[in-house]
Amino acid sequence: MPVLAPIAWLMIMMLAGNEAHQQSMKLMTRPSDAAALCALDPPTRNATMSQTMPGAPAAVRCAMTCTNDGGCKHFNYVSTESNPCQLYHYRPTNFSVLPNCQHYYMYEQGRLHYFLYCLNLCCHLYN
Numbered sequence: 001m002p003v004l005a006p007i008a009w010l011m012i013m014m015l016a017g018n019e020a021h022q023q024s025m026k027l028m029t030r031p032s033d034a035a036a037l038c039a040l041d042p043p044t045r046n047a048t049m050s051q052t053m054p055g056a057p058a059a060v061r062c063a064m065t066c067t068n069d070g071g072c073k074h075f076n077y078v079s080t081e082s083n084p085c086q087l088y089h090y091r092p093t094n095f096s097v098l099p100n101c102q103h104y105y106m107y108e109q110g111r112l113h114y115f116l117y118c119l120n121l122c123c124h125l126y127n
Contacts, residue, residue, distance in 0.1 A: 025063045028103040038101030039092035047085040074105045
């Protein structure tokens, strides 16, 4: 019976895991020289940045805006724009290196990654 408690805790943590812990953002770069790329395709919408964590870097607040938008998977952060977050509900296909513009994409680390994290944590707690 004592074995069931850690298993139940592990399942609850896996099923109730916060999506913010499972999503990450990556800067899209040109393979030849790692220069930051900017999507040239029209964004789905321009958005004002999230006011959550006002001290966070602007690109992080733009990522939070994307995460809170139901369909956003890609975004440009354009530091010179009044609405610097350009959100994409699709994968842009045209990119270029532009000053003051960086393109990021959101990716899921997946349930398996989170399950292994919880399993590792569970093993450390009960050993």
